[in-house]
Amino acid sequence: MSVATPAWLSLDDARERALAATPVLTGTETVLLAEALNRITACAIQAPVNVPPWDNSAMDGYALRAEDADLNTCIPVSMTVFAGDSQIQELARGTAARIMTGAPLPAGADTVVMQENVQRNGDDIVITEPPRQFANIRRKGNDITHGDTVISAGTRLNAAHLMLLASQGLDTVTVYRPLRVGLMVTGDELQTPGTPLQPGHIYESNRTGLKALLAPLAVSVTDYGIVPDDKAALINVMRRACGEVDMLISSGGVSVGDADYVKEVLESLGDVNFWKVAVKPGKPFAFGMMDNTCFCGVPGNPVSAYVTTQLLVRPVIERYQGLAAPTQPLALSATLTTAVQRRAGRTEFQRAVMHPTQGGWQVTPLPRQSSGVMSSVTQANCYLVVPAEVSTLDAGSPATVLPFDTRLTPEGVL
Known part of the structure; x- marks a missing residue:
C-alpha cells in the first residue's frame, strides 16, 4: 500500500517523516566499558561516588593553615603526604606538610602553597608569596x-x-542492544571487487562505503550481497530480512528504469511512506516499513548513495537506536571563490574544497559534480549547500558549507 505524497518531498520534510515513522529499540544489555564505545545508554547514570572522593592537593607544594602562612616566617615541616597515603595524622598548628599532587589534604590544612612560592631550608620553609x-x-x-x-x-x-564512568569505579554500563542493519545492492551489472571484471559489468562499491559510514554507529550489519534485477529474488531477500534485521538498507533499483523493482516489491510487502526527495544528488530515495523492519532505499549511483546515507539514513538509525536527539552536521559560512550556476528546485550538496583565510573560510566547488563520480568526494573536504530555491550564487558571496571533518591538516585544509 502506498501513501499519497507530493511528487518530491523537501529534505527537511523527508527527514521529519522518516523520524516520525521510526520506532525506538527497547531491548537492553549490560556490557563492559571496553565494549561500550559508541553504544547508546538505555538509562540515566547516577554517580555512586564523589570525585574527588576527598579534599586533595592540586599540585606539588606545602599544605598548611592559611592563618599560619606569614611571609618571611620559618614554618617547620612536620610530615610528608604522598598520593595514595591513607593513614594521615592531623596537621599540627604552626606547621606545614610537604604534599604531592593528588595526595589527600591532612585534617587541619586549608591551603596548599605551590613549591615555587616557598624556600626550603632544611626542615623549615619560608613562604615568599602569600x-x-x-x-x-x-x-x-x-x-x-x-x-x-x-x-x-x-x-x-x-x-x-567512558573515562568518566571508570572514574566512578564502574566497569559496566547498560545500553540498548545493537541495531541490526541489513545491506543489499541490486543490479545485474554489479560485480564483487577482487574478481576479473566481465564485459558490461562494473565493480560494486556501495556496500563497502555504506558499511564504513555505519561503523561509528555501532550497528550489527548483515550483508545480503548483490541481488539480481529479478522481482522474485528481491522478494525472497526482502522477506528474509524482515525476520532477521531491524532495518534494511538497499542500494539501487529505486529509480524509474524497467528493471527497478525495489519500490514495487516494498509496496507488496509493506508500506511506502515516501519516494523521491528534492535533494541532489539522491532524488530517488525510498522509505517505508515491512512489518517491523524499517526500509531505506538509497540510489545506486555511488555519490548519491553516500550522500543520502549521511543525510537521511543516519538520522533514522540514530532515532531507532534511542539517541536522545539525532546529531546535526556542523555548518559554517564560507566565501565562494567562483560563481555557481544551476537549475533550482532541489537542495544540492556540491562537493567542494574549503580553505582557511584570515578571519574566515573560502570555498571552491569541484568541477565534476556527477552522482557517479566518487572521486569528487575523495577530493573534497566539505559539501557546499545550495538551497533548493537558489539558481545562482555569485563569486564573493557567502555560502553554507558542511565540513567532512573538524581537524586541520598541515596544509590548513579540513
Whole structure:
C-alpha cells in the first residue's frame, strides 16, 4: 500500500517523516566499558561516588593553615603526604606538610602553597608569596557529587564518557542492544571487487562505503550481497530480512528504469511512506516499513548513495537506536571563490574544497559534480549547500558549507 505524497518531498520534510515513522529499540544489555564505545545508554547514570572522593592537593607544594602562612616566617615541616597515603595524622598548628599532587589534604590544612612560592631550608620553609585560603585544593565532590546524573539516557558513549564512568569505579554500563542493519545492492551489472571484471559489468562499491559510514554507529550489519534485477529474488531477500534485521538498507533499483523493482516489491510487502526527495544528488530515495523492519532505499549511483546515507539514513538509525536527539552536521559560512550556476528546485550538496583565510573560510566547488563520480568526494573536504530555491550564487558571496571533518591538516585544509 502506498501513501499519497507530493511528487518530491523537501529534505527537511523527508527527514521529519522518516523520524516520525521510526520506532525506538527497547531491548537492553549490560556490557563492559571496553565494549561500550559508541553504544547508546538505555538509562540515566547516577554517580555512586564523589570525585574527588576527598579534599586533595592540586599540585606539588606545602599544605598548611592559611592563618599560619606569614611571609618571611620559618614554618617547620612536620610530615610528608604522598598520593595514595591513607593513614594521615592531623596537621599540627604552626606547621606545614610537604604534599604531592593528588595526595589527600591532612585534617587541619586549608591551603596548599605551590613549591615555587616557598624556600626550603632544611626542615623549615619560608613562604615568599602569600597564599589565598583554599588555594590549590581540589575539594571533595568538586567535579562530581554522589547522586548526580553524570550521563543522560540516550547518550552515545564516547571516550570521555567512558573515562568518566571508570572514574566512578564502574566497569559496566547498560545500553540498548545493537541495531541490526541489513545491506543489499541490486543490479545485474554489479560485480564483487577482487574478481576479473566481465564485459558490461562494473565493480560494486556501495556496500563497502555504506558499511564504513555505519561503523561509528555501532550497528550489527548483515550483508545480503548483490541481488539480481529479478522481482522474485528481491522478494525472497526482502522477506528474509524482515525476520532477521531491524532495518534494511538497499542500494539501487529505486529509480524509474524497467528493471527497478525495489519500490514495487516494498509496496507488496509493506508500506511506502515516501519516494523521491528534492535533494541532489539522491532524488530517488525510498522509505517505508515491512512489518517491523524499517526500509531505506538509497540510489545506486555511488555519490548519491553516500550522500543520502549521511543525510537521511543516519538520522533514522540514530532515532531507532534511542539517541536522545539525532546529531546535526556542523555548518559554517564560507566565501565562494567562483560563481555557481544551476537549475533550482532541489537542495544540492556540491562537493567542494574549503580553505582557511584570515578571519574566515573560502570555498571552491569541484568541477565534476556527477552522482557517479566518487572521486569528487575523495577530493573534497566539505559539501557546499545550495538551497533548493537558489539558481545562482555569485563569486564573493557567502555560502553554507558542511565540513567532512573538524581537524586541520598541515596544509590548513579540513
